[in-house]
Amino acid sequence: MFVDMVPVTDVFTTNSYFYIDETTRHGFLIERLKQIIKDKNYVIEKILLTHGHFDHTGGVEVLARELSVSYYIHENGEKFLEDVHYNLSIHCNRRVVLNNAKYLKDGDTITLEANPNAKLQVIHTPGHTPDSVVFYDKNNGIAFVGDTIFKGSIGNSEYPGGNGQELRASIINKIFTLPPETVLYSGHSDKTTVGTEKARGVNIRR
Ligand SMILES: [Zn+2]
Incomplete structure (x- = not known):
């Protein structure tokens, strides 16, 4: 597995993480989806x-x-x-x-x-x-x-x-x-x- 970090900056910078299996390229998005929706008023x-x-x-x-x-x-x-x-x-x-x-x-x-x-x-x-x-x-x-x-x-x-x-x-x-x-x-x-x-x-x- 490897971790791909995506910094999201609003007032503060907080990281999102993609947790990915390098063989299959499948993985999880951890934490931020809901928060991003809220922060960006989507x-x-x-x-x-x-x-x-x-x-x-x-x-x-x-x-x-x-x-x-x-x-x-x-x-x-x-x-x-x-x-x-x-x-x-x-x-x-x-x-x-x-x-x-x-x-x-x-x-x-x-x-x-x-x-x-x-x-x-x-x-x-x-x-x-x-x-x-x-x-x-x-x-x-x-x-x-x-x-x-x-x-x-x-x-x-x-x-x-x-x-x-x-x-x-x-x-x-x-x-x-x-x-x-x-x-x-x-x-x-x-x-x-x-x-x-x-x-x-x-x-x-x-
Ligand atoms: Zn698939």
Whole structure:
């Protein structure tokens, strides 16, 4: 494991920590998410899950309840939310189980109530998991890609429900067909762009 420190400065500087397994690049965000929301006066309308692995969903049930919002995942995600073997939490001595998700399907649009011009399109990108999605903001050229693709590599397809062929097809047919300047924000790397990753190809595994 390694610890990635993120100093957050307001009146004081306080650190957030990402606690990450270097092999799988999976980990936890410790402490600051709720405090950041409060400090920055963000109003969260919904919590969106790119897929059901526990390092992306742990804490979400509690956070959703505290913020009085719903959380959303692709309709294939039910098994991952309910089964500690599928969501991998059992391997880290945890039992992450979520019971109150709302479900999304390919082609859905999620619109911000406060500004209907802000919308995310749901693009189903199975492969890392069968419930993996990209949340794509066409107007701003932004895509949240979860663990499907990273800066310099592609997702792992060897966990339960993973499929390497599907993963490559999702990247080639659904991510690489977005405009090349689209910025990709992944679960475990720096941001990158469609053009950069397309030039690199889909053969480098992390
Ligand atoms: Zn994952």
